[in-house]
Amino acid sequence: MAAHEQYLLHLADNALILGQRNAEWCGHGPVLEEDLALANNSLDLIGQARLLYQRVGALRNDGKTSEDLLAYFRNEPEFRNYTLLEIAHSTALTPTAAGDRDYAVTIARNFLFSALMVLVWDALKTSTDQELAAIASKSLKEAQYHLRHSRDWLIKLGDGTDVSHARMQAALDHLMPYTQEFWTPSPMEAAAVRTGAGVDNKTLQASWNAIVDEAIAEATLKRPAAGGYVTTGKLGVHSEHMGFVLAEMQSLARAHPEAVW
């Protein structure tokens, strides 16, 4: 059961951390409509995380595991999200990681991740964990919209001006190596596949490649090679960005435990 719990936390942490990252655009979006679109995206993701944390709480059944405990009172090595989802909205073209968010990075990341999640949620609809199967059915519709939104912008910016094309390409070049983590095996995923609760991402890779290649071609961009260092966020070994994400996300809840408003 511990492995299954880790798998649920992996799915939940992916959603929570990307939701937290995308929420940074709230009030700072390039246009009002996109500001709302990104806030909607974040609320979808945080909603998915909540359902998955509640499922973990129900499985532990220890009377103290709540979604807040899992989101706000776990430390960095206990988070199981892909490193891709925790890094800042910046590339080599961006002067500073903290202050200068690049919308191209936001779009490219949402595209690469939601292209995976439409396949993952679709496969998890038949999970042997029936609660997880129900969460997957709900989340699939949200992921489909996230994919549509990010894919459209990928194409608009890629096939746009010289500047937007260059920035979109830089974002893809920057992020593509992190997608290697989607496909590397891990004990928790192997265990989830054995029990039929989880999906083997390797079986989704060809479909993911097709989605990504088609969109990149339409955007007149070049698909960069995904080589180099393979990140290990899902094993709890994160990048230097993760601590900052957690500090911002968790500090209020830790300063005022059990506060309500």
Place this chain on the structure above:
Amino acid sequence: MSTPALKEWPLWEVFVRSKQGLEHKHCGSLHAADAPQALQMARDVYTRRQEGVSIWVVPSASISASAPEDKDAMFDPSADKIYRHPTFYDIPDEVGHM
């Protein structure tokens, strides 16, 4: 929020049909580069609270509107013709509520 989009993107009028409603109702406008994008933005801006099940977007430039200064000539003549309202008929009970 810097908004070069306000200059470069055309304006669209948004119409949303609610679950109960039969017709699309005008609910606002937004700037978008093209029709598919206008639809998505309308979804994100105007249907976040389950307001709708269907959206239309129309380029604002395509709408021909009556001029405000023509208001008197166009609409005042109907003000004293209350007989155009079908309120002078006796409706048989069997018809029920109309």
